[in-house]
Amino acid sequence: MQTNLPQHPCANKCTDFKEEQCGHCLVQVMRTRTVIESDFLSGDVVVFVDAAKPDHLMTVHKAQENSVLLDGNRSFALNHLIRPASVAELGAGKRLEEGV
Template sequence: MESTVAQQKSKDNQQDFIAGDVVVFTDPHKPDVLMTVHKVQGDGVLLDGNRNFALSHLIRTASAVELNAKRRLTKAEQALAEVS
């Protein structure tokens, strides 16, 4: 199964974020909410109007399907979305 460009960049730890990007945590145990990058700061980003901080390697860009669902999808949901 092919991975998306966003997933490949996250795996390679080469993800570059800019203010306004919508992101999700990669860890399924973290909240599944969409978050907006407020400011890039060192090896992390300030999220949601400077209320939260996350290291860049712990987040990835939200997919179009996740934007429509307004939440991070599980791996199973992502797989179903890719074939439909």
Template sequence: MNMKSNLPQHPCKGKCTAFKEEQCNTCLIAVEAEFLPGDVVVYSDSIDINSLHTIEAYQPNNHYWLAWDQLVRRDQIRSATTAELKARRRLPAPEMQGVTE
């Protein structure tokens, strides 16, 4: 019995070496999402939350699930800097002045 893919228009078909007959769960994220599961992010400066957060999954239309079931839009977060990772918190703009990655 020859099983055919239920994803004939899959965007990875013919491009990704991991694509066989099913969604590969790696290249789709890389194609559509800016952040990958496990990436550490902080909220943008307009949101008064200074803790670090981990990306759990990408959702369509530029949304991300963070650890602890928080759904955020792409424009609400940014990658945590090396200095922020060391400090274990989002650094305010004055503390970021002069910090080089």
């Protein structure tokens, strides 16, 4: 059967290669792969959950696995200490009391 897919790099080189990617290649790919899953994305507008913390809006600069860099890398917060700002908070420009 003819294929229009590019030839796999292990073809004719790796004894484990059959017609799909071999275990050797998969292991190499997984070792070099960086996976970051975060609750937030760059550009998200967030507020602190705790009322004792500042009530101003902050913008996520960079999302990491369990934390974010905020406001152009000037602040840092753990994911569980912040939440997305609500539409009402975006309009008010600050964190509002719960239920508002």
